[in-house]
Amino acid sequence: MLISNARPWGRPASDILVKDGIIAAVTAHDPKRQLEAGDVVGGGRILIPSFSDVHVHLDSTRIGLPFREHTGRPGVWGMMSNDRENWRDAEIGITERVAGTLERMIARGTTRVRSYAQVDVDCKLEKYEAVAAAKEKFANEADVQIMVFPQAGILLEAGTEKYLEEALKLGADVMGGIDPCELDRDPVRHLDVVFGLAEKYHTEIDIHLHERGTQGVFSAELIAERTRALGMQGKVTISHAYELGSVDDATSRRLINTFAELDIAMTSVAPSTSNHLPLVQLTEAGVRFGLGEDGQRDYWSPYGNCDLLDRTWQLAFVNGYRQDELIEHCLAVATVGGASIMDHDVPRLASVADRPGVAAGDRADLVLLAGETVVSTVMDRSNDRTVIHDGRVVADGLEVLGVANSY
Structure with a gap:
């Protein structure tokens, strides 16, 4: 799966290749690349690791x-x-x-x-x-x-x-x-x-x-x-x-x-x-x-x-x-x-400047968020979100895909 035109932690537009649930490569965005079935249109959105609610x-x-x-x-x-x-x-x-x-x-x-x-x-x-x-x-x-x-x-x-x-x-x-x-x-x-x-x-x-x-x-x-x-x-x-x-x-x-x-x-x-x-x-x-x-x-x-x-x-x-x-x-x-x-295989944050989780070798648990900057995503909290778990899109537009609504 290719995530096209996304900005990892707000950095320049990139194409993110995902294989077997892992980020395989992150390269500069190629606007001429043809997307295939199953690829994800990043649309210039910001890419971050998915959220972890631990309480x-x-x-x-x-x-x-x-x-x-x-x-x-x-x-x-x-x-x-x-x-x-x-x-x-x-x-x-x-x-x-x-x-x-x-x-x-x-x-x-x-x-x-x-x-x-x-x-x-x-x-x-x-x-x-x-x-x-x-x-x-x-x-x-x-x-x-x-x-x-x-x-x-x-x-x-x-x-x-x-x-x-x-x-x-x-x-x-x-x-x-x-x-x-x-x-x-x-x-x-x-x-x-x-x-x-x-x-x-x-x-x-x-x-x-x-x-x-x-x-x-x-x-x-x-x-x-x-x-x-x-x-x-x-x-x-x-x-x-x-x-x-x-x-x-x-x-x-x-x-x-x-x-x-x-x-x-x-x-x-x-x-x-x-x-x-x-x-x-x-x-x-x-x-x-x-x-x-x-x-x-x-x-x-x-x-x-x-x-x-x-x-x-x-x-x-x-x-x-x-x-x-x-x-x-x-x-x-x-x-x-x-x-x-x-999961202690995930390294702890090394500093307040550490922005991990979206590089080659990382698990593809990711969220695409609309926003100008990383800070603006926190301030504005847009509903325009695409959620990826283990290299699969599991939710989009605030709807979980492929699962009957619980109620």
Whole structure:
């Protein structure tokens, strides 16, 4: 397949030859070249790697359903309880909701997804099974990892650990954890379970960390300590962690250096806080960093629309970025940054100027976007998009090709 007249990361017009799902060559655009069946008209659009949403809760989605009054209560437990009280009563079933949401994400350019699947004594494995069904339905259009997620904690309700292990037996890719101090109030036992099950089933780990101030730092340091002791470098991600920069500069620098040393990755949903660890410093230190949409118009909040390009704009905005290089870096985080967390064969971003993923030898997971410059694609967020996964066009004009609509 030839992608004709595209601009990789906004560079001059090029022709990109794809063979066996890999970019085989990138050459200067030849306007006289005759296109064949199956070739793609770039039309002068900008070519970037496809998006990687590495922090999304497909299992709580209400995408495509009518807006409803937000009834959540403060705190993780209050919000989780609101979800429990309402998720079964949605207008359509959870299997259809999850598949429809994943379909819309793919249509907008996301072909790599790490989704959480809540497992507890309330939903048992029902939410996990819905995410697994969507993963299977769109196996040819996206790579999906499923994280088994103890949203209600592990220790607060008897039987939770049993259901978590059942999901891992069924093939979950990642073992989850959440707020070891604040929610379960026993960080040692909580991390015993998380790291123990991950070791037993040979999975990676992803821990939600909403804890603030010194408590959040304490939990992060416990996670790092376990990672080092068990030799799990490169297998642990800390998500959110939006308060780890609130203590002092020396502590922030120590955490960043520790995460880099142990290859502990981080994911963000671009929250409206200024207390997170600085993105530029994390990148310069070599910390893998990815972006996600979190909930998708669910029982936690009305935000989220399946478009990681919108969340890229938000990442740049909440960081106060105006320089082209830094806004482009946010797009690199949303694409290759997340990909490097899901697949360690993908190199982490080397600097804020690194623009990988569209050269010969790279996997042909790509998006064509209308725009004057790379920054303008983030500012304007055009619907003119063509999505390529493993060297195949899987979506165009915000429609997934060759798959019956989920709902």
